Amino acid sequence: MTITITAFERSPDGGMGLARDTRVRWVLEEAGLPYKVRPVSFSAMKEPAHLALHPFGQIPTYEEGDLVLFESGAIIFHVASHHPGLLPENANARARAITWMFAALNSVEPPIFDLTNAKIAERDQPWAKDRLPMVADRVRHRLGQLSARLGDAEWLDGAFSAGDLVMVSVLLRTRPSGILNEFPNLAAYVARGEARPAYKRAFAAQLAFNTAQPAV
Ligand SMILES: N[C@@H](CCC(=O)N[C@@H](CSCc1ccc([N+](=O)[O-])cc1)C(=O)NCC(=O)O)C(=O)O
Numbered sequence: 001m002t003i004t005i006t007a008f009e010r011s012p013d014g015g016m017g018l019a020r021d022t023r024v025r026w027v028l029e030e031a032g033l034p035y036k037v038r039p040v041s042f043s044a045m046k047e048p049a050h051l052a053l054h055p056f057g058q059i060p061t062y063e064e065g066d067l068v069l070f071e072s073g074a075i076i077f078h079v080a081s082h083h084p085g086l087l088p089e090n091a092n093a094r095a096r097a098i099t100w101m102f103a104a105l106n107s108v109e110p111p112i113f114d115l116t117n118a119k120i121a122e123r124d125q126p127w128a129k130d131r132l133p134m135v136a137d138r139v140r141h142r143l144g145q146l147s148a149r150l151g152d153a154e155w156l157d158g159a160f161s162a163g164d165l166v167m168v169s170v171l172l173r174t175r176p177s178g179i180l181n182e183f184p185n186l187a188a189y190v191a192r193g194e195a196r197p198a199y200k201r202a203f204a205a206q207l208a209f210n211t212a213q214p215a216v
Pocket residue numbers: 011012013014018019020021045057058059060070071072073
């Protein structure tokens with residue numbers, strides 16, 4: 001059945017891959033699944049038709065037959081659970097890979113999201129300047145812990161898994177701040193993710209999609 005995901009009609013980053021449809025494209029490319037992309041404008045996201053798919057009026061969403069999913073992590077887990085090569089067959093290894101998915105989304109992404117908010121959404125607040133260093137240090141602290149755990153390993157737990165796909169996707173968002181490069185082993189880990197043919201196809205597709213959208 002046809003898979004359709006939603007993406008920004010025009011991503012504010014101009015197609016630099018920071019929007020969360022990129023990680024869904026990536027998992028679909030790793031699984032070798034064809035998919036269609038429905039662009040959604042910021043206003044359309046808040047209309048009933050899209051809210052019926054995504055209660056918070058966001059992207060990405062995933063539609064396949066009568067299945068509708070939202071939350072990039074859940075979409076990635078769904079695809080990885082139904083296609084080989086993204087979650088280990090061994091039960092304990094599979095559970096650890098899923099643990100890393102949760103860790104990426106629940107423990108690593110929140111301070112990074114906080115930093116993005118501090119730099120963009122909150123930047124005009126009177127307290128923003130004072131808060132920013134503290135928020136950035138929380139990201140540094142978490143990345144320092146992750147860096148220590150990863151060491152010089154290629155992936156987080158043996159072979160590449162959906163846990164790495166989510167973690168690399170999350171860590172990519174720290175590159176613009178420069179914090180990722182303060183941890184050379186994490187920067188190299190992210191680069192290994194970006195070097196994967198499936199990621200390259202996903203990135204190229206979202207870039208082409210964004211540049212093909214008609215100008216406002
Ligand atoms: N937890 C959800 C979060 C979804 C989410 O944050 N979606 C964002 C796009 S990805 C986050 C994002 C936003 C903007 C950029 N950018 O480049 O400017 C990049 C990434 C969205 O729809 N925002 C519109 C809205 O909330 O009204 C998930 O993982 O799917």
